[in-house]
Amino acid sequence: MSDCESLERQILDAVASAADDAALEQVRVAALGKKGSISELLKTLGGMTPDQRKENGPKFNGLRDRVTIAITERRSALAAAALDAKLAFERIDVTLPVRPESRGTIHPVSQVTDEIIAIFADLGFAVAEGPDVEFDDYNFTKLNTPPDHPARQMQDTFYVNPQADGASHVLRTQTSAVQVRTMLVQKPPIRIIAPGRTYRCDSDATHSPMFHQVEGLVVDESTHLGHLKWVLEEFSKAFFEIDHVELRARPSYFPFTEPSLEWDIRCDRSGGQIKFGVGEDWLEVFGSGMVNPKVLENCGIDPTKYQGYAFGGGIDRMAMLKYGIPDIRSFFESDLRWLKAYGFSALALPTLDGGL
Amino acid sequence: MKFPLSWLRDYLETDADAGAIADKLTDIGLEVEGIENPGAKLAGFTVAKILSADQHPNADRLHLCMVDDGSGTPLQVVCGAPNARAGIKVVLAKPGLKIPATGDVLKIGAIRGVESRGMMCSERELELSDEHNGIIELPDDAKIGAPAVEALHLSDAIIDINITPNRGDCCSVYGVARDLAAAGMGKLKAPAIEPIRGKFKSPKTVSLDFPVGKEAACPLFAGRFIRGVKNGPSPVIVQEQLKAIGMRPISALVDVSNLISHAFGRPLHVFDASKLKGNVSARLARDGEKLLALDGKAYALDAETIVIADEEKAQSIAGVMGGEETGCQSDTVDVFLESALFDPVLIARTGRKLGLLSDARYRFERGVDPAFVIPGIELATRLILEWCGGEPSELAIAGEAPMQDKTIAFSADIVKRFGGLDVAESEIVRILTALGFAVEGQGRLIVTPPSWRSDVEGEADLVEEVVRIYGLSQVPSVPMERPHAIARPVLTPAQKRVRLARRSIASRGYLETVSFSFIARKAAALFGGGDDTRQLANPIAADLDALRPTPLPSLLAAAMRNATRGANDFALFEIGAGFKSGVPGEQTSIAAGIRVGLGARCWTKDSHPADFFDVKADVLAVLESVQGSPMNAPMKPKASPWYHPGRSAVLALGKTVIAEFGELHPAILAAFDLKLPVAAFELYLDALPEAKHKAKSAFAPSPYQAVERDFAFVAETKVTVDDILRAVKNAERNLIESASLFDVYEGKGVPEGRKSLAISVRLQPKDKTLTDAEIEAVGQKIVAAVAKATGATLRA
Secondary structure, eight states: OOHHHHHHHHHHHHHHHOOSHHHHHHHHHHHHSTTOHHHHHHHHGGGSOHHHHHHHHHHHHHHHHHHHHHHHHHHHHHHHHHHHHHHHHTOOOTTSOOOOOOOOBBOHHHHHHHHHHHHHHHTTOEEOOOOSEEOHHHHTGGGTOOTTOGGGGGSOOOBBOOOTTSOOOEEOSSTHHHHHHHHHHOOSSEEEEEEEEEEOSOOBTTBOSEEEEEEEEEEESSOOHHHHHHHHHHHHHHHHTOSOOOEEEEEEEETTEEEEEEEEEEEEOTTSSOEESSSSEEEEEEEEEEEOHHHHHHTTOOTTTOEEEEEEEEHHHHHHHHHTOOOGGGGGSOOHHHHHHHOBOTTOOOBTTTBO | OEEEHHHHHHHEEOOOOHHHHHHHHHHTTOEEEEEEOTTGGGTTOEEEEEEEEEEOTTOTTOEEEEEEOSSSSOEEEEEOOTTOOTTOEEEEEOTTOBOTTTOOBOOOEEETTEEEOOEEOOTTTTTSOSOOSSOOOBOTTOOTTSBHHHHTTOOSOEEEEEOOTTOGGGSSHHHHHHHHHHTTSSEEOOOOOOOOOOSBOOSSOEEEEOOTTOGGGOSEEEEEEEESOOOOOOOHHHHHHHHHTTOOOOOHHHHHHHHHHHHHSOOOEEEEGGGSOSOEEEEEOOTTOEEEBTTSOEEEOOTTOEEEEOSSSEEEETTTEEBSTTOOOTTOOOEEEEEEEOOHHHHHHHHHHHTOOOHHHHHHHHOOOGGGHHHHHHHHHHHHHHHHOOEEBOOEEEEOOOOOOOOEEEETTHHHHHHOOOOOHHHHHHHHHHTTOEEESSSEEEEEOOTTOTTOOSHHHHHHHHHHHHOGGGOOOOOOOOSSSSOOOOOOHHHHHHHHHHHHHHHTTOEEOOOOSEEOHHHHHHTTOOOGGGBBSSOSSTTSOEEOSSSHHHHHHHHHHHHHTTOOEEEEEEEEEEESSSSTTOEEEEEEEEEEESOOOOTTOOOOOOOHHHHHHHHHHHHHHHHSSOOOOOEEEOOSTTEEEEEEEEEEETTEEEEEEEEEOHHHHHHTTOOSOEEEEEEEGGGSOOOOOOOOOOOOOOOSOOEEEEEEEEEETTSOHHHHHHHHHHHOTTTEEEEEEEEEEOSTTSOTTEEEEEEEEEEOOSSSOOOHHHHHHHHHHHHHHHHHHHOOEEOO
């Protein structure tokens, strides 16, 4: 074995056995430092004959390169090992809880209102609004319910104390008041829905003194009961996300519509859960009718030229049916547990393409 | 309204069973709310006859009876009823039957050592009434062995229907039969009502005493005197009819008016004539006049109340309830019958004012048949004569029924135009005729409603009549036209704002609530409300009597309830109306939220009590999502008085307040019994400016290096960060992209009354790279600007 080869063996052994950066540096200095063994060897090239240089040059340079690489590699290996050791030391308990953050929710009434809006918007219904405190005239009289009309007894009305001018206003008993407001300012064709809070002096397991209704109104020159039926059927399918519904119309009475109809949906409540489109039960879902010509006239629309239909339903009730919420009063109690149980994610905005 | 099927069959000839009739009723708008079958639980109980009733050998009070149940072999039954005796017909339960009142299944047993193979039942045991003084005694003609339900007249289904307020004509069994007949459910059996010939002139005259202009209160009043009657129970069949609809039979003279009211919708009143002084009149009550009514209560009347009066005083609240003093008793000998027409509006008003519900009021306010005033009194006379004997007078009549001159021009094609339904003209005519309408003409029909349909006023009503009888199920489903092939957006900017606000607040961890718009007055007063004009006149509860000025108190009340249940770290919000007055339209849409609690305990020690900066962050973030860009409105300290005066702020554009937020005033927390810290916000959604849709310039980031420089200023404590940042930004608007505060220090090293504010400024050149000298120059400008605006100096 030549000296050169044994030197290489010796240095590479030292590199391999260097336990840390400092030991490796010592090896490097000893080999490649100014006075290192390889440096010394390379210096001897200067005093050699061209032939000797030709022979030893590549040999010595090769030696230097291999040692340099070995040292670099060893350094990386040592660094990697050191990092591994450090990371092993830095281990945490990954089951520790995260920093506290609360998850907000959307109330079922808001969510269902957005669902209803999404469906009707597709059919070109705008969203109309009116105040909670309403003129008696808009809530009743213009809707063909004069002061002593027996229909006023159907609804127990909240009255606000008389105002400075002596006028006494009501908390609207129905979103139908928004029909009046809409027709007073808009000429046909009209397509609106009016979701909102409504109030009646009534409180028991199935009634709350405040609840929510959505009203629909279509006025043009030709709309009729057949269109009304279609809209309610299509709405019910979209809202309950089922392919088939069966609606049954019953003649009824509302002062502001003539003819007046109530709509029941076929359902099955036998298994504790409600299923639509099947079963032997009928559940009332909408009141409706053709807008009474007197109402059109009261609102400045010519009943000989225009006709329309109106419908209404309970938003809370629809939410109860769709999401299996048992008690309407619980909607308004603001119990955290309830809000978390029945609330919706803020990002779950209902859309027709993504589902309602 | 309830009626037994057999009663309906008195007026309707039909083979249809209860189910088919019920379905048809619902179809034509007389919604069936229930069908009761009171006899269902008595299946298996039979009619039997007691053959012998001997003393029980071992018990004084018991009878040992032999009973014929029709099987041919007499049964031995031990019975304790005092009325158990030979010869009577009884209701027998045999072993194996369940006794309704106890739910026990009857077994063959031994009573005091003697075998008993059945049980004879009392009304209470069958749950027919509370009667338990003895066993039921059936009429003699009851057939032995036949089902007891037949003998008890309980085989009838009882149908309960909901009458809408427009259908006064259906507030009677006959009216329902008439509607069903028109709908093809059978043939109407109209009763033949013959006038009764009077034997003498009524000793009491009737008159209408109304001031000029008020005559419409009572256009027609018919009276009749019947002398020499003998009051007693009404016929059993009538008693059973009344019981079936939940009425208590009283006596023939009382039952007769109840019967006619429910059978024909014609309220009548029968006075004990001996108690009426002189002649009878209908008039308006005198202010202050009082009357003791048949319900035993005294009512104070006013000049809008119609009364029937004798020459002394009011004796009956007309159309609502009779007077106690003149009511018929068992010893009544002479009666005076009243049948009249009253203004529905006045009757409704009176009933409402007095809080008096009665069968008469129910019918009058819905409108009775004006043509049935006279037939009604004739029918009542005939029944009284039949049941109680006596001699009738001639009728005494004042006034007359209003003319029926209402005709409606009705073009047959309107059924199609309104109802979307193809109904042949001949069918339209047939339906209207069957309902009692007179129809003339062709194509353009002239229709006269019958006297009992005061609700029918125009073409639309006639369409309803045709479609409800023809069948709503026939209405086809017709697609509406889409206004645009692809739907356009419909929400207004304000509606979009509300939706964005709601979802962005929820995304910050708030739970959305919906609470009543009315709260306790005391709570409203704490938030600037609680005045008289925002009070409800008829609240549902004493603590829900005030329109709320803001949703905040509702949230705090909810926080208190949840805290009571142990919750100690949560956030709630509501978007709802805040009422500025009790006038329509004077309400604003407010998004209010509260963060409550000390912060969830956490091992990272990151949490903190709800504070001003939590809600400030919420408000700014929500405004940014609602507006589409950060809100630059200036922030001023001190919000409304319900906030902490030093830890709250107002965000306003000019004079328009957009938001108020901060920690709540301790007095408010105390008022709501809240022990936890609360930070709150109120966002006035209606006050927000409309988001601007400016065309955005193209994105063109500067290619030159941005530079960040930090400055520490020492300023007087009263100087706000906002003052300093504004001064910084204004120092070199073209270069300074942003300036932000990253530290505040007060204490050692900073003089008393001063604070140190560390600010980072980012310079972004747009056309060249900045040199050190240029950066230095900007720095000096910044220091000078801040010093000028706030007096602050660079920290040494």
